[in-house]
Amino acid sequence: MSGPATDIPVIADDAVESWGRVHRGRHQVAIPRSPEQIPVAVSASSALSGSTLAFGLGRAYGDSPLNLGGGLVKTTGMDRFLAFDRATGLLRAEAGVSLDALLRVAVPSGWFVPVTPGSKFVTLAGAVANDVHGKNHHGVGCFGRHVRQFGLWRSDRGALVCGPEENPDLFAATIGGLGLTGIIQWVEVQLAPIGSAEMDVETERFDSLADFFALSEEDAEWPYTVAWVDTLASGENLGRGVFSRGRHAADGARRPHKPGGPRVPVTPPGFLLNRWTVGAFNQLYYRKPGSSFRGRQHYDPFFYPLDRIRNWNRLYGPHGFYQWQCVVPPEDARTVIAELLGRIVLSGEASFLAVLKTFGDIASPGLLSFPMAGPTLALDFPNRGLRTLALLDALDRVVVEAGGRIYPAKDGRMASATFQSGFSNWRELEALRDPLLISSFWRRVTGIDSAPSGEA
Numbered sequence: 001m002s003g004p005a006t007d008i009p010v011i012a013d014d015a016v017e018s019w020g021r022v023h024r025g026r027h028q029v030a031i032p033r034s035p036e037q038i039p040v041a042v043s044a045s046s047a048l049s050g051s052t053l054a055f056g057l058g059r060a061y062g063d064s065p066l067n068l069g070g071g072l073v074k075t076t077g078m079d080r081f082l083a084f085d086r087a088t089g090l091l092r093a094e095a096g097v098s099l100d101a102l103l104r105v106a107v108p109s110g111w112f113v114p115v116t117p118g119s120k121f122v123t124l125a126g127a128v129a130n131d132v133h134g135k136n137h138h139g140v141g142c143f144g145r146h147v148r149q150f151g152l153w154r155s156d157r158g159a160l161v162c163g164p165e166e167n168p169d170l171f172a173a174t175i176g177g178l179g180l181t182g183i184i185q186w187v188e189v190q191l192a193p194i195g196s197a198e199m200d201v202e203t204e205r206f207d208s209l210a211d212f213f214a215l216s217e218e219d220a221e222w223p224y225t226v227a228w229v230d231t232l233a234s235g236e237n238l239g240r241g242v243f244s245r246g247r248h249a250a251d252g253a254r255r256p257h258k259p260g261g262p263r264v265p266v267t268p269p270g271f272l273l274n275r276w277t278v279g280a281f282n283q284l285y286y287r288k289p290g291s292s293f294r295g296r297q298h299y300d301p302f303f304y305p306l307d308r309i310r311n312w313n314r315l316y317g318p319h320g321f322y323q324w325q326c327v328v329p330p331e332d333a334r335t336v337i338a339e340l341l342g343r344i345v346l347s348g349e350a351s352f353l354a355v356l357k358t359f360g361d362i363a364s365p366g367l368l369s370f371p372m373a374g375p376t377l378a379l380d381f382p383n384r385g386l387r388t389l390a391l392l393d394a395l396d397r398v399v400v401e402a403g404g405r406i407y408p409a410k411d412g413r414m415a416s417a418t419f420q421s422g423f424s425n426w427r428e429l430e431a432l433r434d435p436l437l438i439s440s441f442w443r444r445v446t447g448i449d450s451a452p453s454g455e456a
């Protein structure tokens with residue numbers, strides 16, 4: 001790793017926003033070009049406010065990647081591959097390397113990212129900081145399980161290597177640690193072998209929530225499973241949708257995805273995605289002939305359908321949108337998911353991207369990882385102010401009552417009591433927080449706005 005640790009210009013950027021576009025504002029931004037420049041970037045970006053935070057590709061939806069009024073260290077300039085053993089699939093790369101770039105390098109050699117979220121435009125460090133999960137959670141757990149070690153720079157301890165044996169407390173706290181324990185410099189991850197870039201895929205319509213849970217019971221037969229749910233269907237059709245499952249094909253070309261895709265040129269008015277347009281889409285999608293399909297598909301449309309339009313988040317209009325994702329324990333899960341969907345139907349709010357999946361029980365090495373065994377429901381709602389917030393608060397109450405939790409990477413509004421009930425060990429992370437790092441999310445859900453006390 002080379003690169004001079006010279007002064008780094010700091011930009012006062014008013015327009016830093018996260019993916020939901022509800023939270024945006026001014027930050028003092030520094031962009032290091034190599035891990036050696038991280039100390040300078042941290043001190044330069046925190047000089048005015050006394051705090052900073054790492055920012056990757058900004059695909060977290062709410063205020064967890066932001067530090068409004070404070071500093072940010074944008075990591076996408078640290079984008080070099082450091083080592084790749086094509087025989088074993090062990091890859092080491094700088095923190096800002098995206099899964100998009102990683103797949104282009106790995107797929108032709110017969111390797112795939114072990115766990116992927118629904119967008120390839122996330123950085124390696126972002127995948128660690130939220131310990132992201134994918135359609136294969138029931139088989140292989142979260143991203144953090146496949147991380148062998150990483151480099152972490154802390155303002156109070158300098159550069160450290162963290163792994164299960166070396167600095168194990170910081171290893172655990174950084175996986176799912178929301179960027180608070182230090183700036184990740186590089187990540188070493190074990191990739192998964194594949195025979196082809198193609199997927200064998202099956203999609204099937206289901207008519208009710210009971211049918212979804214019946215299909216989920218067959219999850220063990222498929223490495224990847226997920227369902228789309230029609231959140232406007234009610235009565236006996238409550239929870240109907242399309243179930244999709246897939247596995248990497250054993251043979252075929254190892255051609256990585258193509259770059260590019262169209263962009264939304266301007267922010268359209270907010271009425272583009274409303275109850276009626278979403279209702280029409282749901283009818284079409286549920287009934288379209290392809291909703292029951294068996295065949296081959298490239299990995300790109302299978303894992304990343306939303307990446308096809310680069311900044312689709314603008315379709316929600318100038319006020320942005322809220323994502324909301326919960327997981328609830330398996331006991332009473334059917335009743336709880338029915339209750340959540342019933343409340344959404346009654347509210348008249350439409351969710352365009354409603355995803356339902358059952359997490360498995362593979363424990364994550366992360367201290368504050370989100371997944372636990374049980375169904376997880378992810379929704380998005382255009383931001384209509386108090387109306388939307390009231391619905392989401394009501395959904396939170398159902399989740400808390402059931403002993404579940406809300407995903408911080410998607411959140412921009414949950415009450416601190418909701419967070420602290422879902423993540424009752426959050427003080428252990430606070431005790432290991434880097435004294436110069438904090439996010440708008442952490443201030444909001446913990447009420448803390450200063451250096452950590454060191455008390456767990």
Ligand SMILES: Cc1cc2nc3c(=O)[nH]c(=O)nc-3n(C[C@H](O)[C@H](O)[C@H](O)COP(=O)(O)OP(=O)(O)OC[C@H]3O[C@@H](n4cnc5c(N)ncnc54)[C@H](O)[C@@H]3O)c2cc1C
Nearest residue numbers: 054056057058059060117118123126129132133178179184
């Ligand atoms: C279309 C779409 C689909 C998604 N699907 C899923 C999904 O299926 N499963 C899932 O789990 N998530 C999903 N997500 C969320 C996304 O995977 C996570 O929010 C991920 O963390 C984003 O990575 P990023 O590089 O954009 O990081 P950012 O959003 O920029 O930051 C996320 C967190 O990482 C921290 N961070 C970034 N770089 C560093 C660093 N170098 N050192 C320390 N901390 C750092 C930040 O401080 C912040 O806390 C999805 C997001 C989108 C937009």
